[in-house]
Amino acid sequence: MQSFNDLWDAAANRKGGAEALEALLPPPTPRDALEETQDSRLLSAMSRRVFQAGFNWSVVDKKWPDHEAAFNDFNINHCAFLSDEDLDALTRDPRVVRHFKKIQSVRDNANLLVALAREHGSAARFIAATPDEEYIALLDYFEKNGSRLGGVTLQIFLRDIGKDGFILSKDVLTALQRERVITGKGTSKRERHAAQEAFNTWRAQSQRPFAHISRILAFTV
Incomplete structure (x- = not known):
């Protein structure tokens, strides 16, 4: 080497x-800037990369303000409690890229962020506090417990929010x-x-x- x-x-x-x-x-990105990031912004950034995976990124970027509106600004508590009926309605919402599994992942990942916030004060604090030398362990955690976060999707999301990796x-x-x-x-x-x-x-x-x-x-x- x-x-x-x-x-x-x-x-x-x-x-x-x-x-x-x-x-x-x-x-x-300074660590304290990541620590202070609202978890709704984490869910938005994470979901954006999930929706972009295997799709035209520019189309998703153009529609993202509509996704913000459809998912109540990605408030993690709101998204965690979306019902199955709510998810079905979103698949018919013209504001949203209508891919059921990706829409469902918003609820799944919101629940993960809610759990992290309950334990660590915020999901952002958990991510920021994970030592950079354990970056792969952080990937393993989110890939195991999150939804549709495989491949480089998760890695790009972490780069987006300022986690060094x-x-x-x-x-x-x-x-x-x-x-x-x-x-x-x-x-x-x-x-x-x-x-x-x-x-x-x-x-x-x-x-x-x-x-x-x-x-x-x-x-x-």
Whole structure:
């Protein structure tokens, strides 16, 4: 496995130099900003990524204000208590992308966020408090207890709300395979934890957030 400095040099060579590469890296979100995020905004961001999965993202983006209205601004208590009849009505609501399983996931994920809020004060605090070194454990938790949060859907959502982490995109997986961190698609428990260890090592070497390392790794492909 190459050092972070070697990866940086390779990415910089592809992107026109160190200054150009630095400009492409996302600014980190302060932890306290994530902690203060309302759980309704978490449910909205999560649901948006669920609805976008396998669908035209721009269509969902254009309709999202209508989804906000249809789901009462994604108030987690309101959404957690949607009845089956309410869900059926939403499948006929022209404001909403009419995919029953995705509509149902809003209620399921609202219940998960309500449970986290009850235990931790808010779901946002739970996410913010999870150590970055245990990012894969956070993914495992939400994939096990949430609805339709597999693949990169959950990873992109966490990036959206400001949780530092890496996205196992096609290019990142290719780079991890090249570095012999993984040999497959990064879906097995063993390979996911191997990826976590590799990112932990690169972060210790660079003192950069996972979001930067993930982007830099992708740029080496």
